[in-house]
Amino acid sequence: MENLIRMKGGFKNFGEIKALEDINFELHKNEVVGLLGDNGAGKSTLIKSLTGVYPIDKGELYIKGIKIDIHRYSVKEARKYGIETVYQERSLGDNQPLWRNIFIGRHNTNCFGYIKVKKEKEEALNILTNLIGLKGVGISPDSFVETLSGGERQGVAIGRAMYFESDIIVLDEPTTALSLKEVNKVLNFVEMIKKNGKSCIYITHNIYQIYSVSDRFVILDRGKIVGNYMRQDLSVEDLSNKLMMHAKSE
Amino acid sequence: MLKTFFKKNILQVGIFFVLIALLLIFMALSPSTFLAGRIYIAFMSTIPFAAIMALGLTLVIISGDMDLSFPSVMAISGFVFSSTFLSTNNALIALIVALIVGMAAGIINGLLVVKIGVPSIIATIGMQFFWRGLTTLLCEGMSKNIVPIRETITHKILVGRIGGAIPSQAIWFTVIAVFLWSLLNRHAFGDSVRFIGDNMQTAKIMGINVDTIRFLIFIQMGVLTSFSGVLVCFEMANWWPTQGEGYMLLVFASVFIGGTSVFGGRGTIIGTFIGAIIIGIIEAGLIISGFSGFWTRLIYGVIIVTSVSVYAIMTKKKLMS
Secondary structure (H helix, E strand, C coil): CCEEEEEEEEEEEECCEEEEEEEEEEEECCCEEEEECCCCCCHHHHHHHHCCCCCCCEEEEEECCEECCCCCCCHHHHHHCCEEEEECCCCCCCCCEHHHHHHCCCCCECCCCEECHHHHHHHHHHHHHHHCCCCCCCCCCCCEHHHCCHHHHHHHHHHHHHHCCCCEEEEECCCCCCCHHHHHHHHHHHHHHHHCCCEEEEECCCHHHHHHHCCEEEEEECCEEEEEEEHHHCCHHHHHHHHHHHHHCC | CHHHHHHHCHHHHHHHHHHHHHHHHHHHHCHHHHCCCHHHHHHHHHHHHHHHHHHHHHHHHHCCCCCCCHHHHHHHHHHHHHHHHHHHCCHHHHHHHHHHHHHHHHHHHHHHHHHHCCCHHHHHHHHHHHHHHHHHHHHCCCCEECHHHHHCHHHHHHHCEECCCEEHHHHHHHHHHHHHHHHHHHEHHHHHHHHHHHCHHHHHHCCCCHHHHHHHHHHHHHHHHHHHHHHHHHHHCEECCCCCCCHHHHHHHHHHHCCCCCCCCCCCHHHHHHHHHHHHHHHHHHHHCCCCCCHHHHHHHHHHHHHHHHHHHHHHHHHHC
16 A cells, blocks of 8 residues: 555654654555544654654654655645644634635735635635535535534534645544534544545544544554554454553553 | 625624714714815814824734834834934935834834734833833924925825815825725735734644734834824924824724724724724814813713624624524
8 A cells, every 4th residue: 555654763752751752653545544542642742743843853754755854844844745734723713704714825816915715715615515515504605613613613624625635634633522413523524535535644532433434543652652453453342442451551 | 785795794884884873963963064074174184194003003903913102103203204304305215214213113013022922012012112212312302393394295295185175194094994905805914914813823834924924014013103103294294202192092992993803813994994084083073063072082982882892792693693
């Protein structure tokens, strides 16, 4: 299978704290990986090192087969390679209409920097109805984010990432504080990512939510990868037991 | 279609009706003044000074920052303008030098807030004292008479009377409002301003150069403030050490009556445009209608508190629906 991301022997320290130790991680094309682990296991640090927020101190990183200079790697560069992160709280501007949220930072403009509003609204409508499927629920490009449910917000952020041809979409605990109905909406969006041929890394505490939509699970514990399992090789109960086992060994 | 327009622009439509209601009340109380054209010519000559600063401040507040230094920036810009004019006898050079001073004031605010990280409200209070103090020191408490400026072509362009009646400053006010409206609503820069005020983290994640945009917002405020200060000097053919004092309340009132959110992320240039006109007509309207000048501030207070309360209720209702 084609590797989109490959980290080889990755280390990351914050002062005396070893946040990541000898990490060997891969993400393949059209694959959904559930990144699991307890608080402080290193899930967020691993994600941030892959998305350029905190580049690793030591080790090798390849994206789409290209070796990355880890000392110059940044969020901006990660986006150039088609990696986009969807955070629960920080992905959208609450007081802005959806079309502005979709195109923020990547507007269609003329040579003077003026936005092609009509074109962007048409594209936003296309994204909302065809790409995300938020059709017939009273949502339009002019709707404000503050009127959307938590799940719908995640959907817009995911749709935005897909529209801009991101090949790797990272979801950082996207269902925290969402109702069951809203969680299902987010999981549907994850399935949609896969259907569109993209890849996804999904960070969560809740294996029951992620089990059905993931192809593979990676378990982190105290900065190390302690488990790497294909879904077909274990049931959700087995996965739960594996996680419990690592928690008990602490 | 009309219904959609009203729904989408309810704040601006609401504030526009407040302006119409006020004018109707003043017309009823003093028909001889408010049904004649002269009072409106007078408004067009006086309102732009505060209103131009209010337009600039709207962008600052939408971006989630604050600028309290502008009354003193107005004073130092006016001082530099009049001093330069008196020494060079060239109004255009004096104008350019004054605008550079305004730009410098904006850059200093930007450095303090964006680079050093001082909260904007505190940094700009400090700068307000600094500029006022510096102006007082430099002028030694003396005003500057610049009557010969009335003979210059720049005077005619900036504050002359078009067709012998319409004050040019009203045209400049309108042109600046249209430009800032287009910037805020149709330009990628305006979009960045909104997102920075709404959620700075989101703006950073989405690749906006937050520091540069915040810097530019302070700079435009400085430049517009100095431009306003220069207009006052042109109109009065005079500069005095307390210039700018008294504008603070009027400018903030214009912005907040116009519906700009003190929390950032939301606001409109049209709202501020109408808000500035409302604030500009109240004092004259009250006095002409037979009230004493003591009523002015009380009425300002009532209008500001009522308008921001109405906006808060409308926002709540919108969220609940």
